[in-house]
Each structure stands twice: as C-alpha cells, then as structure tokens.
Amino acid sequence: MKPQLRAETHPGQTLRIGKTRLIPFAQSLQITLPGLPAGFIWNRPVSILVQYPDGREDIIPIPDVTRRIQFTIYGIGLLGGLFLLVSTLNQRIKEKNK
Amino acid sequence: MNSKNILSPDQVTQIDPEKGMSTMENTLNQFISTADVDAVYGKPIKSGDMLIIPTAEVFCGMGFGFGSGGFEGEKPQDEDADKPGEEKEPSSGAGYGSGGGGGGYTFSRPVALVIATPEGVRMEPVLDRTKILLAALTTAGFMFGMISGMMKSRR
Numbered sequence: 001m002k003p004q005l006r007a008e009t010h011p012g013q014t015l016r017i018g019k020t021r022l023i024p025f026a027q028s029l030q031i032t033l034p035g036l037p038a039g040f041i042w043n044r045p046v047s048i049l050v051q052y053p054d055g056r057e058d059i060i061p062i063p064d065v066t067r068r069i070q071f072t073i074y075g076i077g078l079l080g081g082l083f084l085l086v087s088t089l090n091q092r093i094k095e096k097n098k
Numbered sequence: 099m100n101s102k103n104i105l106s107p108d109q110v111t112q113i114d115p116e117k118g119m120s121t122m123e124n125t126l127n128q129f130i131s132t133a134d135v136d137a138v139y140g141k142p143i144k145s146g147d148m149l150i151i152p153t154a155e156v157f158c159g160m161g162f163g164f165g166s167g168g169f170e171g172e173k174p175q176d177e178d179a180d181k182p183g184e185e186k187e188p189s190s191g192a193g194y195g196s197g198g199g200g201g202g203y204t205f206s207r208p209v210a211l212v213i214a215t216p217e218g219v220r221m222e223p224v225l226d227r228t229k230i231l232l233a234a235l236t237t238a239g240f241m242f243g244m245i246s247g248m249m250k251s252r253r
Binding site: 010011012013015017018020022024026028036037038039040041042043044045048050058060062063064065066069070073074076077080081084085088 | 129134135136137138139142147149151153154155156157158159160161162163164200207209210212214215216218219220221223224225226229230233234236237240241244245248251
C-alpha cells in the first residue's frame with residue numbers, strides 16, 4: 001500500500017476594502033499513511049486574487065522569502081561541497097599520474 | 099511472573115472500541131481544522147483605510163494507535179512455576195484490556211503581511227532571521243567539515 005499524497009488549492013473567505021474584493025488562496029499538501037491513523041498536513045499561502053471595481057483582476061503571489069533564502073544558502077553549501085570534492089579528486093588523479 | 103500483577107476481569111475497565119475510534123476521529127478532525135485556510139490567513143486587522151492580513155504556513159503532523167490484549171485461562175498458582183525445568187501448573191482466570199494513544203505536532207510560521215489600501219494591494223514579507231542564521235551556520239559547519247577533512251587526507 002502506498003502513502004496517499006493530496007495537493008489542493010483552496011480559496012479563503014472573500015475580503016472587501018472599499019469596492020475592491022480580495023480572495024486569498026492557500027495550498028495544502030496532505031500525506032496519509034494507509035492502514036495507519038497518521039498523517040501530515042502542510043498549508044501555505046499561495047496568492048491573493050484582487051478584483052477591482054472596474055472589473056480588472058490581479059493575482060498577487062505571496063513569496064516565502066525566508067524559505068527562498070534558506071534554500072539558497074543550502075544550495076550554495078551543497079554546490080561548494082561538490083566543487084571541493086571534485087577539485088580534490090582531480091588533484092589526486094593528477095598526483096597519481098605524475 | 100508475579101501473579102499479583104494479573105488483574106481480574108472485573109478490575110479491568112473496558113474501553114468501548116467504537117467510542118475510542120470516535121474520540122480519535124474527533125481529535126483527527128480537530129487537528130485537520132488547525133491546518134485550515136483560515137489558519138493560513140489570519141484575522142484581518144483594519145487600520146483606517148488600510149487592511150492588514152497576516153499570512154502563515156501551518157504544518158501539522160499526527161498519529162494514533164489503538165490496541166487491545168487479552169488473557170484467558172487460569173492464574174498460575176505457584177510463583178515458582180516459571181522456573182525452567184519445572185512443570186507449570188494450569189492457570190485459571192481471564193484478563194483483557196484495551197488502550198489507545200496518540201500524539202501530534204502543529205507548527206506555524208509567519209510568511210508575509212498583505213497590506214490592502216484603496217490604492218492597491220502590496221506584500222510585506224516576514225523574514226525569520228533565526229531560521230536564516232541557523233541555515234547559514236549549518237552550511238558553514240558543513241563546509242568547514244569538508245575542508246578540514248580534505249586537509250587531513252592531503253597530509
């Protein structure tokens with residue numbers, strides 16, 4: 001039996017500011033383990049749909065800056081580690097060939 | 099095994115499995131509701147013409163277990179009956195029980211603030227400096243470990 005994975009986007013409660021309507025959207029990821037009463041839910045904000053009185057619509061994404069910076073730092077670390085590993089292996093090969 | 103630890107059936111409080119399951123279901127539903135869209139978008143704060151909506155990511159993990167056991171037969175009459183080489187006496191009595199348990203974890207982190215004014219809507223990201231610092235320290239530690247490992251292997 002495979003674990004069930006479900007990703008959904010849900011609209012939230014519509015908000016009004018003057019004649020402008022705001023509809024927030026959130027994404028949820030649900031992982032349930034079949035046969036076991038256990039699971040995980042991860043909800044995050046995705047975007048806000050702005051409906052202006054003149055009928056114009058705008059989708060404003062909600063960026064998770066902290067996560068982006070975290071992943072960038074981890075990425076730099078991994079790439080740096082990989083570069084060090086490759087350069088050390090290259091040097092060893094060169095030393096062996098001498 | 100000490101025979102004093104064995105409970106008689108009337109001493110054991112029986113848990114209705116259906117009731118236990120419904121309690122678990124209710125708890126599960128309560129848990130799921132904590133990771134709802136309403137949890138992601140907080141209560142809007144109005145300040146003059148401005149509307150501020152806090153947003154957060156919500157992570158929720160949970161697990162439950164339910165089990166039952168039983169013992170039907172006679173209680174051992176002799177405490178030395180468990181000793182190897184000696185024949186066990188037939189035991190009498192019945193004991194059974196059931197139980198359940200569970201645990202969960204809910205975590206929430208602010209992501210951004212949505213600031214809506216009659217002029218327009220803008221986003222103000224929330225920076226979690228502690229998380230960024232921890233990521234930087236982890237990466238620095240990893241890099242330091244790799245470099246020192248390579249220096250050692252060169253020697």
